[in-house]
């Protein structure tokens with residue numbers, strides 16, 4: 001070990017608080033310290049290389065080799081204007097990026113509100129939905145028949161008989177971030193419980209996991225079940241109090257749940273029927289991961305709001321956005337109305353310059369087209385893993401996949417909590433890392449291995465992912481016998 005390694009290890013153990021990390025585990029074990037990256041690969045302090053089949057956190061879409069070019073764009077921006085704000089002012093990079101995002105987003109998603117990341121985007125989307133109805137005027141908040149009260153700022157206050165729309169609906173096991181609003185939308189009980197009581201009021205409906213449904217159920221019947229449940233939930237909450245339905249095009253947590261046929265068309269119809277805003281959480285799916293600039297386009301979701309972050313800059317910068325349709329923006333264009341929300345670093349010029357350069361690189365390198373052209377080959381390669389006794393299901397699309405691990409493939413029986421802990425934390429996470437593959441062994445829902453490489457990956461990387469996963473999962477199956 002070099003001196004640098006020893007120092008970094010000691011200082012990391014003494015001072016760094018890692019996110020979602022059992023820090024106690026590092027009293028004795030080494031902290032994994034990644035020092036550089038290129039293409040789809042990372043290198044640690046010992047010079048060991050890893051294939052990053054998770055693209056950082058589902059986010060380094062262009063891979064790790066564009067630091068020079070993006071750094072140059074950042075440097076030029078730093079020289080020109082290192083910081084200015086979007087509070088009451090604009091600057092060229094935020095304007096250009098807003099126009100670029102609007103041109104790539106489907107339909108009339110024409111307005112970008114910038115923030116620093118995914119949680120803030122989700123937080124901002126819920127706040128925007130809450131304020132939208134008040135800003136729009138009495139129509140939506142006067143179901144009970146009361147006249148809306150107009151306040152000095154021209155917006156409409158809820159009255160005792162005119163319930164305010166503030167509630168949200170999301171899906172079970174969905175991850176939407178960690179700030180209090182985003183966390184409340186989050187559908188993972190273990191993440192929610194330590195922080196309860198959360199922000200009122202969110203209910204969670206079934207996600208689109210079909211693997212544990214009755215095998216004879218048709219896709220159409222499954223869609224109908226999901227839509228009936230959503231509608232009943234809205235009705236039971238009081239439709240006039242619900243402002244937001246928030247869903248990922250392909251749900252990550254639980255393992256790459258794609259929507260069944262007709263699902264999002266049905267969700268859209270229900271939202272329209274009850275005058276509720278539909279928000280697509282595209283923090284992972286936007287900017288190429290599912291083979292389109294936005295997953296909403298792939299599944300024809302027609303959302304009112306889109307939240308995005310990670311791939312917007314390929315994670316070279318801390319930037320996210322809520323993108324809103326003209327209809328959502330319209331009430332905020334009144335002379336005295338405004339979205340009462342802001343974040344110092346939202347639309348930071350250097351972050352915007354980096355995001356603009358990232359999009360330029362994605363276009364120049366044909367990255368979205370590459371995902372579309374190679375997604376079938378990727379799926380075919382991953383499918384080989386279904387021969388392993390504990391691999392029950394492979395699901396996903398684009399460059400966004402998950403393998404579900406089961407005890408018994410025929411009955412689809414899962415592992416007990418203790419077996420899961422042993423398998424996922426006791427063996428798989430370390431074994432994969434030791435074998436030089438970064439992907440995520442995740443048991444927030446049923447146990448899955450999440451695979452989401454940089455979008456520049458090709459057949460050589462697909463083969464290596466399958467080779468390492470094949471060896472490690474086969475060994476896991478033997479140990480479990």
Ligand SMILES: Cc1ncc(COP(=O)(O)O)c(C=O)c1O
Nearest residue numbers: 117118119175176177281283284
């Ligand atoms: C779908 C989704 N929404 C929101 C978030 C939160 O993003 P961030 O970690 O940038 O706050 C994530 C992060 O993984 C996510 O996957």
